[in-house]
Amino acid sequence: MRPFGGGCPCCEGAAHGVPRRGFMAAAVGLALGVASPAIAQGGAPRVLRVRRQVVGDSFSGVYWRDGRYDRDALRQLDTVFRDLSAAELTPMDPRLFDVMSILAWTLDSDETYEVVSGYRTPETNARNAGRSRRVSTVSLHMSGMAADCRLPGRQGLGLARVASELQLGGVGLYSRDGFVHLDCGPVRRW
Template sequence: MPGLFGHGGLWSGACPCCGPEGLVPAEALPRRGLLAAVLAGSVAAAAPVQAQGATRSLRVRRQVTNDSFSGVYFRDGRYDREALRQLDIVFRDLSRAETTPMDPRLFDVMSTVARQMDASDETFEVVSGYRTPETNAGNASRSRRVSRVSLHMSGMAADCRLPGRSAVQLARLASEMRLGGVGLYSRDGFVHLDCGPVRRW
């Protein structure tokens, strides 16, 4: 499989956008708007998610907190606001106790990939979701590999795994589907998925 991803093949390591997370209780949390500067170049470049019929569902559980969501988030041609609110909490920045309206196309990417893997009834473990600019800046100050314009800050990215499934298999399929960005972190056993421009590493 050499050459499937950048950096001379399969690249191991921590997500360049992420760092250690602290534990913060799930309670009423403040919300931020999306980062317009990051979205401007990303939204138009994102590939469309394949049609999934009348409903779209997702099963996710947050690492560390065990917060979870399991159910339909899109029905009758529109996103379910309450389901999205619950997902925002699951994907929150744990270190800052802060949520943002996640881009629902990220959930479409995850749902589509799970469906294509015949894993719609399995639960994604979310390692990292939204990152505040402060969290990202802190990570960037500690590592040259941290992007200062990370899509995690726009609620457009997640680092995740499907327990019992190969991260390599998940990354390969997601990359072939060309729904957005895909990064494989084989050493830690997770995959970065986003709904931004199609790319891989």
């Protein structure tokens, strides 16, 4: 049984009430299977600021409060993260937003993420994989669990390093393309 009722254990209470060193220690503890009481008991609202590159759709606000995700906020985020080429959206996994939120918080950044890619239909993903070997044919983008993004004022390498240290999910550095891949899947990096 998961100690946090199915939510992202690394993000429970990781908003602004837990000191960064305490959070980092707790994140490492969670990676080792030990839950931190500071994280388990936290309940501060979770905030995310995102803007979709190309079309300019955006969301800035609270998406989790009082122990639950805000459905209206999640619907707005689903729209921002939709597959632009297929004009299709899917319910995104809210743990992805937790990953992005805690990463920005850890970096002490209130900048808005620039989202390059979010959800991809299987057809869009197959087309992209046909053009580039760097696109996985089993990408978590197709499950609404991944985003390619950048954070203004932060170098991609630094962003990827901090995200990797947090061990909240997968992290890929695409320095040639100027973005970082973040997902809420298994911890791994490339």
